[in-house]
Amino acid sequence: MTVRRLVAGVDCSTQATKVVVCDADTGAVLREGRAAHPDATEVDPQAWWQAWETASEGLLDGVEAISVGGQQHGMVLMDSAGTVVHPALLWNDTRSAGVTTELVDEFGGAAAWAAATGVVPVPSFTVTKLRWMRDFAADAAARAEAVALPHDWLTHRLAADRTGIEGLTTDRGDASGTGWWSAIDEDYRTDLVELAFGRSLALPRVAGPAELVGTTSTGARLAAGTGDNMAAALGLNLQPGDVAVSLGTSGTAFARGVAPTTDAAGLVAGFADATGGYLPLVCTLNAARVLSSTAALLGMDLAAFDEAALGSAGSDGLVLVPFLDGERTPDLPHSTGLIYGLTRATAVPSTMARAAVEGMLCGLADAVDALRTQGIPVERVLLLGGAARSRAVQALAPSLLGAPVVLPEPAEYVALGAARQAAWALSGAEAPPAWDVPVSKPEASILTDAEAATIRAHYASVLSKGEPLLSTPR
Numbered sequence: 263m264t265v266r267r268l269v270a271g272v273d274c275s276t277q278a279t280k281v282v283v284c285d286a287d288t289g290a291v292l293r294e295g296r297a298a299h300p301d302a303t304e305v306d307p308q309a310w311w312q313a314w315e316t317a318s319e320g321l322l323d324g325v326e327a328i329s330v331g332g333q334q335h336g337m338v339l340m341d342s343a344g345t346v347v348h349p350a351l352l353w354n355d356t357r358s359a360g361v362t363t364e365l366v367d368e369f370g371g372a373a374a375w376a377a378a379t380g381v382v383p384v385p386s387f388t389v390t391k392l393r394w395m396r397d398f399a400a401d402a403a404a405r406a407e408a409v410a411l412p413h414d415w416l417t418h419r420l421a422a423d424r425t426g427i428e429g430l431t432t433d434r435g436d437a438s439g440t441g442w443w444s445a446i447d448e449d450y451r452t453d454l455v456e457l458a459f460g461r462s463l464a465l466p467r468v469a470g471p472a473e474l475v476g477t478t479s480t481g482a483r484l485a486a487g488t489g490d491n492m493a494a495a496l497g498l499n500l501q502p503g504d505v506a507v508s509l510g511t512s513g514t515a516f517a518r519g520v521a522p523t524t525d526a527a528g529l530v531a532g533f534a535d536a537t538g539g540y541l542p543l544v545c546t547l548n549a550a551r552v553l554s555s556t557a558a559l560l561g562m563d564l565a566a567f568d569e570a571a572l573g574s575a576g577s578d579g580l581v582l583v584p585f586l587d588g589e590r591t592p593d594l595p596h597s598t599g600l601i602y603g604l605t606r607a608t609a610v611p612s613t614m615a616r617a618a619v620e621g622m623l624c625g626l627a628d629a630v631d632a633l634r635t636q637g638i639p640v641e642r643v644l645l646l647g648g649a650a651r652s653r654a655v656q657a658l659a660p661s662l663l664g665a666p667v668v669l670p671e672p673a674e675y676v677a678l679g680a681a682r683q684a685a686w687a688l689s690g691a692e693a694p695p696a697w698d699v700p701v702s703k704p705e706a707s708i709l710t711d712a713e714a715a716t717i718r719a720h721y722a723s724v725l726s727k728g729e730p731l732l733s734t735p736r
């Protein structure tokens with residue numbers, strides 16, 4: 263009789279913690295749990311711990327290894343005892359917008375950052391949050407001795423064999439989103455921590471992709487973990503030519519790369535991945551919540567919203583610029599949403615629903631184009647994340663994104679990727695285990711390529727007309 267080995271993967275993402283327990287050989291999901299996070303852009307990491315405890319309750323019997331995938335960029339500052347000195351500022355917290363330009367300039371501008379680290383800081387990046395702490399939360403900053411990311415912190419909290427800030431670990435994937443780890447040098451740039459914060463901080467050791475880094479109180483081994491997008495890439499087993507478009511709280515478009523990218527325009531972040539390779543990625547601040555907010559505005563649940571968007575004959579020139587939480591790509595942190603083209607004909611719920619889906623997808627279409635500009639081949643888009651469940655999204659995506667779209671079987675791909683990393687670390691093998699990723703075709707496309715081009719042209723024109731409004735603080 264073969265003995266089944268169990269591994270767990272965790273997704274500590276913006277809106278929730280999700281846990282999957284899988285068969286280490288096949289990846290079959292045997293148990294699942296989930297618990298919500300506070301709806302805020304600064305969060306006490308203790309809330310992630312509570313969500314982990316709730317989401318994993320009753321799931322971990324027999325689990326031999328655990329790995330944590332986490333929302334990227336969040337800043338967790340600790341004192342020497344490991345006590346968090348300020349609520350974590352998350353990736354979607356834009357308060358560091360005011361200090362980002364000066365920080366970029368102090369190092370010689372966008373091109374210098376891109377050449378040194380692979381990224382150009384925007385307010386999402388941890389390095390800008392350190393500068394904000396130095397300037398606007400000096401008391402808490404003075405107590406800080408170490409800085410870590412959400413997945414580093416949760417892994418550390420899970421490790422029963424560590425105390426204080428001793429033994430903190432991260433991985434190259436998540437580290438590459440800080441702004442002080444260089445995907446070009448494969449090393450920390452401690453000078454950039456000092457530049458941003460005014461002094462040095464202890465940084466987590468960068469563990470190898472398949473390393474075991476600790477042990478939990480129940481004896482399960484801990485893998486290194488990684489950023490949520492890196493975990494999703496591992497869960498999806500992305501191949502050359504594949505681009506993942508994830509429609510969660512953030513909208514992301516990413517692909518596996520064989521070399522670091524250095525986009526001085528700052529659209530494509532030159533991240534590392536969780537396997538030793540690279541993960542060029544474009545991220546927007548506005549994806550699934552554009553649909554849920556518009557549905558709430560229209561007094562509809564998500565199912566009714568979807569029907570309305572799908573049933574609409576077209577947006578008829580109504581353009582919804584979806585920057586409800588400010589925007590990161592394009593770099594417009596002070597922006598808000600805009601609605602343009604409202605007439606008596608378009609001021610109807612179904613047209614508004616359609617314009618919201620189109621607006622969100624136009625932002626992601628620009629993201630996919632930015633990858634193309636960096637020479638990333640886009641032969642097939644894998645659509646995932648909560649909003650990929652929307653039939654309207656599925657029906658509009660192929661023409662707007664300009665590529666064939668497939669739907670990986672609905673699953674928590676970040677948690678699955680983390681579980682795959684745990685299985686890899688547990689196996690001691692050269693490569694991650696081969697887990698199958700079934701895909702299906704989406705709803706038939708309801709747009710011609712010409713219609714999609716018109717929608718994207720309207721969107722681009724409203725963006726450029728709205729620029730003065732979008733770039734000014736309210």
Ligand SMILES: Nc1ncnc2c1ncn2[C@@H]1O[C@H](COP(=O)(O)OP(=O)(O)O)[C@@H](O)[C@H]1O
Pocket residue numbers: 275276277278509510511512550551553554564568646647648649650651652653
């Ligand atoms: N059918 C649907 N249509 C549109 N949005 C959906 C649908 N189902 C779930 N969502 C949205 O997906 C989001 C959660 O997606 P998820 O990928 O889990 O996000 P995150 O990883 O950022 O927490 C929520 O905002 C939810 O409203």
Ligand SMILES: O=C(CO)[C@@H](O)[C@H](O)COP(=O)(O)O
Pocket residue numbers: 275276277332333334335353386439489490491510511512513514543545
């Ligand atoms: O900032 C980024 C990527 O650079 C985001 O993708 C975060 O990693 C949060 O992801 P979700 O919670 O939306 O999955």
